[in-house]
Amino acid sequence: MSNATLDPIETPADPTRLAKHRRVGLLFGVVAAVIWGGFLTVSRHGIGEGLRGSDLAFLRYATAGLLLLPALLRRSPLTLGGIGWRRGVVLALLAGPLFVLIGASGYLYAPLAHGAVIQLGVLTLASIALSAWLLGERLRPSRLLGLVVLVAGLATIAGPAIFSGGSLAWIGDLMFATAGAMFATFTVLVRRWKIAALDATVVVSVLSAVAYSPLYLLFEGTARLASASPSMLVEQVLVQGVLSGIVALFAFAQAVHRLGAGRAALFPALAPAVAILLGIPLVGELPAAGQWLGLAIVTAGLLIALRTPAQAVSSPSPAATAGGVVATSPRSLS
Numbered sequence: 001m002s003n004a005t006l007d008p009i010e011t012p013a014d015p016t017r018l019a020k021h022r023r024v025g026l027l028f029g030v031v032a033a034v035i036w037g038g039f040l041t042v043s044r045h046g047i048g049e050g051l052r053g054s055d056l057a058f059l060r061y062a063t064a065g066l067l068l069l070p071a072l073l074r075r076s077p078l079t080l081g082g083i084g085w086r087r088g089v090v091l092a093l094l095a096g097p098l099f100v101l102i103g104a105s106g107y108l109y110a111p112l113a114h115g116a117v118i119q120l121g122v123l124t125l126a127s128i129a130l131s132a133w134l135l136g137e138r139l140r141p142s143r144l145l146g147l148v149v150l151v152a153g154l155a156t157i158a159g160p161a162i163f164s165g166g167s168l169a170w171i172g173d174l175m176f177a178t179a180g181a182m183f184a185t186f187t188v189l190v191r192r193w194k195i196a197a198l199d200a201t202v203v204v205s206v207l208s209a210v211a212y213s214p215l216y217l218l219f220e221g222t223a224r225l226a227s228a229s230p231s232m233l234v235e236q237v238l239v240q241g242v243l244s245g246i247v248a249l250f251a252f253a254q255a256v257h258r259l260g261a262g263r264a265a266l267f268p269a270l271a272p273a274v275a276i277l278l279g280i281p282l283v284g285e286l287p288a289a290g291q292w293l294g295l296a297i298v299t300a301g302l303l304i305a306l307r308t309p310a311q312a313v314s315s316p317s318p319a320a321t322a323g324g325v326v327a328t329s330p331r332s333l334s
Contacts, residue, residue, distance in 0.1 A: 028258065029267035030270070035251070037275040039248070040272065052220075053100065054220050057097045064245030065213070068201065091200060094185050094186035096208035114172060143266075147305055152297055153294045154294065159291070187265055190253055197251075266301075267302070273298050
């Protein structure tokens with residue numbers, strides 16, 4: 001997991017290769033969004049069958065941590081693969097079990113619609129703001145317009161439920177906003193610290209498993225897991241632990257490196273739309289007309305925000321290149 005061979009922020013200098021580099025980043029972003037949509041649907045399925053958020057977090061991080069532990073042990077475990085303990089702990093706090101528990105606990109006070117709009121909206125807004133502040137990424141008019149369309153699409157998907165909620169709904173809303181801000185900070189720090197996608201995935205997964213699993217077993221126990229059906233456990237382990245805990249985190253970190261933190265942060269807004277579509281076969285929920293409209297609006301907003309002006313892919317000056325590779329400044333992928 002050493003970054004000695006190639007800085008993860010380096011990108012091809014040739015315009016054709018650079019365009020391909022970005023297309024691969026878009027693909028990684030879509031993969032992450034599709035998996036997160038499945039994560040939302042499968043999580044709702046598990047909660048409906050009697051599991052709790054703490055159970056899902058355990059299955060997610062215990063599985064991911066166990067699978068990725070050999071990768072960490074092979075590469076300087078005492079320094080977390082060269083990332084360092086301070087940075088590793090910070091990343092695990094931001095994108096580990098605490099993030100899942102805070103976001104999931106918000107549903108104890110506020111409805112699902114609030115979580116879809118507030119958590120993902122804050123994640124996107126905070127990522128773009130932090131990218132401009134800490135990384136110097138430019139706020140192009142197309143991105144700002146696309147962001148407005150995205151938020152409008154999320155609100156349309158939520159429908160009238162966005163205005164519902166009891167007197168304690170503000171507590172859940174605050175939790176959703178906190179979770180969104182946490183993952184936004186994780187997104188920007190991965191790029192600011194130039195941490196490779198695999199490194200970030202391994203460190204977050206292993207540290208989360210080591211820290212959270214003993215606490216879960218001590219205070220929660222395995223009674224609920226033991227009473228769940230084998231098919232349910234397999235479903236949760238596959239989606240929570242393998243796909244969401246490893247593949248999606250790796251894919252999103254790749255999207256951050258290839259597209260920039262601000263543009264990559266737009267992809268999570270696709271997750272509710274994907275969850276709606278996946279909910280048809282999995283939980284038998286047919287989307288309402290307004291949700292179909294919201295899906296179309298979110299997609300349009302994403303396309304607008306990700307549009308790259310022609311001059312952005314122009315060839316860099318010879319002085320900026322070396323061996324066909326250009327080291328990306330914070331603005332290069334914005």
